[in-house]
Amino acid sequence: MAMMDPAASPTSWRCSGKRRGCQEPTWRAAESYSSTLGPQVAALGSAVGVDLFPWQRAVMNDWMAVTEDFRYVHRRCGLEVPRQNGKTALVETRILAGVAAMGETILYTAHDYSTVTKLFDRLKEFFGERAGDPDAQHPELNALVRSVRKGTGKEAIFFKNGSAVYLSTRTKSAKRGYTVDVVIYDEAQALTDEHQKAIASTATTSRRPQFIFLGTPPGPEYPNSTFADMRAKARAGGATEALSWSEWSADEVGDVSDRERWWRLNPTMGYLIDESTILDLRNMFKEDLSFAQECLGYWLPSGRAVERVIPEAAWEAARREPPEPEPADVECLAVKFSPDGSAGAVAAAVRRADGSVFAEIPGDWAVFDATEGIPAAASWLAARGRTAAQIVVDGKAHSVDMADRLRTARVPGPCIVEPAPGDVAAACSMLVAGIAEGTVAHGGQPGLDAVVALAEKRPIGAAGGFGFRCEGDPAAEVACEALALAAWAARTTKRNPRRKARVG
Incomplete structure (x- = not known):
């Protein structure tokens, strides 16, 4: 077997100045x-x-x-x-x-x-x-x-x-x-x-x-x-x-x-x-x-690990087939953007009559390129704005733009929610607790398992609140937080556009 090691063979580091990168590994x-x-x-x-x-x-x-x-x-x-x-x-x-x-x-x-x-x-x-x-x-x-x-x-x-x-x-x-x-x-x-x-x-x-x-x-x-x-x-x-x-x-x-x-x-x-x-x-x-x-290309010393925020066993136990729609369902949506504005994700959640929540990342809206995908995402959300109880919009980079687009598309004002940092922390905490307690279920779409496996705690404020952080894949954390925000809205909202208003 032929091997090249920079420590033993300095020629493996040959580089032709600042015109071309090193061609040899x-x-x-x-x-x-x-x-x-x-x-x-x-x-x-x-x-x-x-x-x-x-x-x-x-x-x-x-x-x-x-x-x-x-x-x-x-x-x-x-x-x-x-x-x-x-x-x-x-x-x-x-x-x-x-x-x-x-x-x-x-x-x-x-x-x-x-x-x-x-x-x-x-x-x-x-x-x-x-x-x-x-x-x-x-x-x-x-x-x-x-x-x-x-x-x-x-x-x-x-x-x-x-x-x-x-x-x-x-x-x-x-x-x-x-x-x-x-x-x-x-x-x-x-x-x-x-x-x-x-x-x-x-x-x-x-x-x-x-x-x-x-x-x-x-x-x-x-x-x-x-x-x-x-x-x-x-x-x-x-x-x-x-x-x-x-x-x-x-x-x-x-x-x-x-x-x-x-x-x-x-x-x-x-x-x-x-x-x-x-x-x-x-x-x-x-x-x-x-x-x-x-x-x-720096490799970590072996043995370093991270503790998952959502344990694998709890996540697997919460996997369900998507439920059949029922009249009493309360549907909420969420869109989350990364801090640098490069990525976004859309999530959906439904509160059932028994108070349990089913949350998922719709197949077409796993982490998307926010530099090009905002118009399509806004259109997708607006089309569901009349039946959704809430649409949560978060992420400084594009949240104002997205909220304005939804209002322009005549999504009712009370439907659009722009959460405070404390709300994001509450949403993430509630998702972790709900998965552990069995009150929140998910569909386990392609990629979602891997995204949740990356999630670490990202401190929010000084009172122990946290969001999600994915060090190796920063874009993945938007999917985690979108899922949390949709589930939080479904669990806490008192708005239900499908409920008929009382007269008299």
């Missing part, structure tokens, strides 16, 4: 090979406008190394590279080659549903919206398509050669029963053994199985990350048969403002990203540790 492990399909795969990507950078081509060569009988040399492939550096281009190219040229069936999974939908949209740019799509950008690729399935949580593209690509978030039972050749685990820092067990069996009958893991270093909220275990085995030099691993990583948090380190640890610097991009991310993260993990 700071650490690499790979079985030796004499043949690879990497150049052909890269050429296919270039033909449709996805040009891989030198470091990406080197990684692809590892992934696509083959034996004499065209089995993969590396059945498990790991890549850790800081955010914004182009992991998605590798995924797109690997999927293109797999389904179009190699007849493979591929399962792509991610932690966040918004990541899944972004890649699905990108694949539709390559293959078209449907079979025989006259507007397809690449008619030669569209000619391969048999059908495109667009249902929420069921996204897939099927091809005439028998191959397919399925896209899914991860749950403990995700995709059992499917048979695939290649599994791509994006956002692998959030991958747990339970998720992997639910997915890995899908490729057990393939003649040429391959599992690809891509991510950033796991935060303290992922104490049982499979990604970290995989890295540890690669670095230990044991149990690494058929494994390739490449990473761009810092060995300490260090000086996070040192721009030389930014260039050394981000291989796409000078190509896709520049100093201003990293500076924006530096300003976004409040803690040096978070920035070091996401943008410099």
Whole structure:
């Protein structure tokens, strides 16, 4: 096995000044090979406008190394590279080659549903919206398509050669029963053994199985990350048969403002990203540790963990099928925006006649891009404004704008609630207590389990109040707080627009 370690081999840190980021990983492990399909795969990507950078081509060569009988040399492939550096281009190219040229069936999974939908949209740019799509950008690729399935949580593209690509978030039972050749685990820092067990069996009958893991270093909220275990085995030099691993990583948090380190640890610097991009991310993260993990590839020492605000056992016990609507139901909605204004989430809750509450994140409104999604979110909420008892709007970045849009859409004034910090703290506390006591139930939609698993306490005020914080995925906390605010409104509101007013 060929290995590169910066401590033993300083040449692995080569960097061409401030024009290009470091193309060689700071650490690499790979079985030796004499043949690879990497150049052909890269050429296919270039033909449709996805040009891989030198470091990406080197990684692809590892992934696509083959034996004499065209089995993969590396059945498990790991890549850790800081955010914004182009992991998605590798995924797109690997999927293109797999389904179009190699007849493979591929399962792509991610932690966040918004990541899944972004890649699905990108694949539709390559293959078209449907079979025989006259507007397809690449008619030669569209000619391969048999059908495109667009249902929420069921996204897939099927091809005439028998191959397919399925896209899914991860749950403990995700995709059992499917048979695939290649599994791509994006956002692998959030991958747990339970998720992997639910997915890995899908490729057990393939003649040429391959599992690809891509991510950033796991935060303290992922104490049982499979990604970290995989890295540890690669670095230990044991149990690494058929494994390739490449990473761009810092060995300490260090000086996070040192721009030389930014260039050394981000291989796409000078190509896709520049100093201003990293500076924006530096300003976004409040803690040096978070920035070091996401943008410099710093790995936490093993053993750090975080205590879940909502215990897994209580959360699982509160899972229910969505109830059938009843006349006495009181429905409330909530929209929550992140402090930096980049993300939002919508939640819904219903109070039943017995006082219990059922809360969920509607499928189309898991964490969304707030820079583009506000008009659609406002329209969705306004359409339900006449039957909802309350619509809670929170988050300084966009709450005023959203409330104004709802009023302009003639949502009744008493329906719109802009909570004070104490209300947010009460909502989060009530959600935690309600889940524990069994008075609040949820539907467990794709992604919601993983979001709740991230939640830590975020102090609010000096009296012990708290909101939710998700250090490794700040956008995820908006879903937690939206859920809490919708459940709080459903439990506490005295307004019911469906109740007939008394006369006399």
